[in-house]
Amino acid sequence: MSNFLLYEQQDHIVTLTMNEPERRNPLTGNTAVAEFLAAIDRIHGDRSVRAVVITGAGTAFSSGGNIKDMERQASGAVPGMEIRQDYRCGIQRLPLALFNLEVPVIAAVNGAAMGAGLDLACMCDIRIASERAQFAESFVKLGIIPGDGGAWLLPRVIGLSRAAEMTFTGQPIDARLALEWNLVSRVVAPEALLPTAYELAGRIAANPPHAVRLAKRLMREAMHTRLDTLLELSAGFQALSHQTADHREAVQAFLDKRTPVFTGN
Numbered sequence: 001m002s003n004f005l006l007y008e009q010q011d012h013i014v015t016l017t018m019n020e021p022e023r024r025n026p027l028t029g030n031t032a033v034a035e036f037l038a039a040i041d042r043i044h045g046d047r048s049v050r051a052v053v054i055t056g057a058g059t060a061f062s063s064g065g066n067i068k069d070m071e072r073q074a075s076g077a078v079p080g081m082e083i084r085q086d087y088r089c090g091i092q093r094l095p096l097a098l099f100n101l102e103v104p105v106i107a108a109v110n111g112a113a114m115g116a117g118l119d120l121a122c123m124c125d126i127r128i129a130s131e132r133a134q135f136a137e138s139f140v141k142l143g144i145i146p147g148d149g150g151a152w153l154l155p156r157v158i159g160l161s162r163a164a165e166m167t168f169t170g171q172p173i174d175a176r177l178a179l180e181w182n183l184v185s186r187v188v189a190p191e192a193l194l195p196t197a198y199e200l201a202g203r204i205a206a207n208p209p210h211a212v213r214l215a216k217r218l219m220r221e222a223m224h225t226r227l228d229t230l231l232e233l234s235a236g237f238q239a240l241s242h243q244t245a246d247h248r249e250a251v252q253a254f255l256d257k258r259t260p261v262f263t264g265n
Helices: 030-044 067-074 080-089 093-099 115-123 138-142 151-159 161-168 177-182 190-203 209-222 225-240 246-254
Strands: 006-012 012-018 049-056 060-062 105-109 112-114 126-130 134-136 184-186
Touching: 006 030, 012 030, 012 190, 030 093, 049 060, 049 190, 060 115, 067 138, 093 115, 105 115, 105 190, 112 115, 115 134, 115 151, 126 177, 126 190, 134 177, 138 161, 151 161, 177 184, 184 190, 209 225
Parallel strands: 012 049, 049 105, 060 112, 105 126, 112 134, 126 184
Antiparallel strands: 006 012
């Protein structure tokens, strides 16, 4: 039975809610990573899912790493090679899994997103923030570095200079500054956060799922590949797209001046 992550589906939209509010939804020292990986596998296997919303219960999105774990690691009782393996087999599996998830993911950041919590938000495709949200790449404040891929993720979201400022100072920024820095795409009142996320997810889910999935894959590949390589991949994806029933439906609906009905075929 899941202890950390709530998995709920309404029509084509899955909501993943981090549900350990009394500890501010930490991502280590619990079953968080294993449950996220299981949820991602479930989404991979369910072709009815067209969009995902990730949020947190309570006042925080995620506080990141668990301090009790860090106390154990800092004590010297745990060998360095064991700590390395814990990262490789634990939290570092999460960015790889989310990066390779073809379904678009929206982070609905309801409160503090600190350290690994911020990096989790950066693993998502779109970030929407409550006015109460705060963001910090806070690892340096604890004498450690972003061990979960944040040094790769954050600069690609907000640029190197601002990512360096957040990483080297560890200081939090509020939702308005996050919007100015393009860390989030919009800021809304707390009570409007989930309705806004679901409205956006619904607009994504209304499109042909093959086209959305392949477009996301192209955007992900574009983060680390050459233009000529991406163009070759785009040609292959486009050839596949032209052969789908949903493409034929979209073209016919346009010609008929009616609303298309997409089946995912």
